[in-house]
Amino acid sequence: MNRKKLLLIVSLLIASKPITAVQIDPQPVGIRQMGMIYEHGRGVKQDMKLAYRLYCKSALMGDAISAYNIGFMYFNGRGLPRHHGLAAYWFRKAAEAGDEFSKRMAYRFRDVVATVDASCQPELPPAPSLKSTEVPNPNRDIVAAWVNQIAPVYSIDPALVMAVIQAESAYNPGALSPKKAQGLMQLIPATAKRFGVKDPWNPLENIKGGVAYLSWLLRHFDGNVEWTLAAYNAGENAVDRHRGVPPYQETQAYVKKILAHYPKTTHPIPPLPLERPTDAG
Numbered sequence: 001m002n003r004k005k006l007l008l009i010v011s012l013l014i015a016s017k018p019i020t021a022v023q024i025d026p027q028p029v030g031i032r033q034m035g036m037i038y039e040h041g042r043g044v045k046q047d048m049k050l051a052y053r054l055y056c057k058s059a060l061m062g063d064a065i066s067a068y069n070i071g072f073m074y075f076n077g078r079g080l081p082r083h084h085g086l087a088a089y090w091f092r093k094a095a096e097a098g099d100e101f102s103k104r105m106a107y108r109f110r111d112v113v114a115t116v117d118a119s120c121q122p123e124l125p126p127a128p129s130l131k132s133t134e135v136p137n138p139n140r141d142i143v144a145a146w147v148n149q150i151a152p153v154y155s156i157d158p159a160l161v162m163a164v165i166q167a168e169s170a171y172n173p174g175a176l177s178p179k180k181a182q183g184l185m186q187l188i189p190a191t192a193k194r195f196g197v198k199d200p201w202n203p204l205e206n207i208k209g210g211v212a213y214l215s216w217l218l219r220h221f222d223g224n225v226e227w228t229l230a231a232y233n234a235g236e237n238a239v240d241r242h243r244g245v246p247p248y249q250e251t252q253a254y255v256k257k258i259l260a261h262y263p264k265t266t267h268p269i270p271p272l273p274l275e276r277p278t279d280a281g
Contacts, residue, residue, distance in 0.1 A: 087112075160214070161210070195208075221236075227244060
C-alpha cells in the first residue's frame with residue numbers, strides 16, 4: 001500500500017466516529033500499518049490513543065499482529081495503563097488467530113487471569129426500547145447473542161446468565177412482576193438505578209444491569225453460586241443475615257430451579273470493574 005493511499009485511509013478514519021468493527025472499509029493490514037505509524041510517530045505526531053483505536057479496529061477484523069500490539073501496550077504501559085490481565089487477553093487472542101510469537105507470550109502469561117478489554121469489543125445488535133405491552137418474545141438465540149457479548153465483559157459465565165434469564169423472564173424482555181421487576185433479568189427500580197440502568201425496558205441495558213449485579217454478588221459471596229442466586233432473588237442482606245440461602249420457600253425453589261440448568265456451585269470471582277481509558281475507542 002503506497003503512502004498516498006495510507007494517508008487517505010487515516011484521514012477518513014480521523015474524520016469518522018469512534019472506530020468500531022462494523023464501520024470498517026479498508027483492509028486490516030492497512031489499518032494496522034497506520035496504527036504503527038501513529039504509535040511510533042513515523043512522519044506524524046505520535047498519538048498512542050489513535051494507535052490503540054486503529055489496532056483495535058484491525059484486531060476485531062481478525063488481525064493477530066494488531067491484537068499482539070495491544071497486548072504489548074498493556075504489558076509495558078505504553079500509552080495505556082499497565083495491566084497484565086488485559087495483556088494476557090490480547091496475547092491469547094493473537095495466539096488463537098495463529099501468531100506464533102503470541103503463542104509464546106500467551107504461554108508466558110498462562111497463570112494470569114485474562115481480563116476482557118471492554119474498550120475494544122464489536123458492536124452489539126441494536127435493541128429497541130419497548131414497553132411490556134409492546135414487546136414480542138425474542139427467541140432464545142437473540143438473547144444468547146446479547147448475553148455472549150455482555151457477560152464476558154463482566155467476567156461472568158454466559159451459561160449462568162442464561163439460566164437466570166430463563167428463571168426470571170423465560171426470555172421475555174417485556175416481563176413485569178407484581179413487585180415491578182422489569183425485563184429479561186427482572187430488575188426492580190432500585191437495582192436498576194444502583195447499576196446505572198436508565199431504561200430497564202431496553203434488553204441490552206437490562207442484561208448489562210443484571211450481569212453487573214451478578215458480578216457484584218459473586219465478589220461479595222466469594223464465588224458461591226448458591227448464595228449469589230439466593231441474593232439475586234431475596235437480596236444480599238437476607239443472605240448475609242441467614243449466612244446462606246434464606247429459609248424462604250420462593251428463594252429456595254428459585255435456587256434449585258436455576259441449579260438444575262446450571263449445576264456449578266462455584267464460579268471464578270470476577271475482578272473489580274476497571275477504570276477504562278475514556279478515549280481509547
